[in-house]
Amino acid sequence: MIAPAAQYRAVQRSASAEVVERHTDLVRRIAHHLAARLPASVEVDDLVQAGMLGLIEAARNFDSEQGASFETYASIRIRGAMIDEIRKGDWTPRSVHRRSREAAEATRRIEQATGRAASAGEVAQALGLAPEEYARLLEDAVSGQVLSLDSHIEDHGEVGVVAPGHYSPERQLQAAEFREELAAAIGQLPEREQLVLSLYYEQELNLREIGAVLGVSESRVCQVHGQAMLRLRARLGDFGSADSSTEGAA
Secondary structure (H helix, E strand, O other), rough: OOOOOHHHHHHHHHHHHHHHHHHHHHHHHHHHHHHHHOOOOHHHHHHHHHHHHHHHHHHHHOOHOOOOHHHHHHHHHHHHHHHHHHHHHOOOOOOHHHHHHHHHHHHHHHHHHHHOOOHHHHHHHHHOOOOOHHHHHHHHHHHHHHHHHHHHHHHOHHHHHHOOOOHHHHHHHHHHHHHHHHHHHOOOOOOHHHHHHHHHHHHHHHHHHHHHHHHHHHHHHHHHHHHHHHHHHHHHOOOOOOOOHHOOOO
């Protein structure tokens, strides 16, 4: 005869396995959406494997009494596991981080001096770059900036879906402040940049699909996206940890 405790654990494992199997497609969807922002050297299969571990953890720890749906809770844990996996590798060259910092600082100076959004031409001129060189800088910077923002949100922006007491009151206050600052900064972006971010993050379209919606090339969407991310960095400061680990540019 199976002891009640052992029987309970067997039922719990069976339920968790069923939940994991039912949400496998969610892991793949998140992996492909995240991979679309990253260099080709980042393998989708590696993200899927990391995400499956996040899904298993979510299935074990989910508490329906906390108010969030399982899919919402699992999505955050899956993304967090994938971001942790990416953080382990140095896939963004230090020179890209350095040039991104320089572009964000130039953007900040111009906007403080003029009281309006800095144009790409103004930032390129401040950096001493030709327009095509600055366009390449934006495209190179996109993946690192996206990961920095994703990492910061994962670290500080989703405390509402974990168990009370998991984060200190100070951490929860910092998270709330960051969300407010981010929303305000996005609201002050030029309209086209706001639209690209909305289609990318809220509608979860990839760059090619956004290009089709806007009637421009995928490369142009990438540049607009990159400019928006640099502008957010200029207004929010170094919101991610990626750069701090890559000081001393190569």
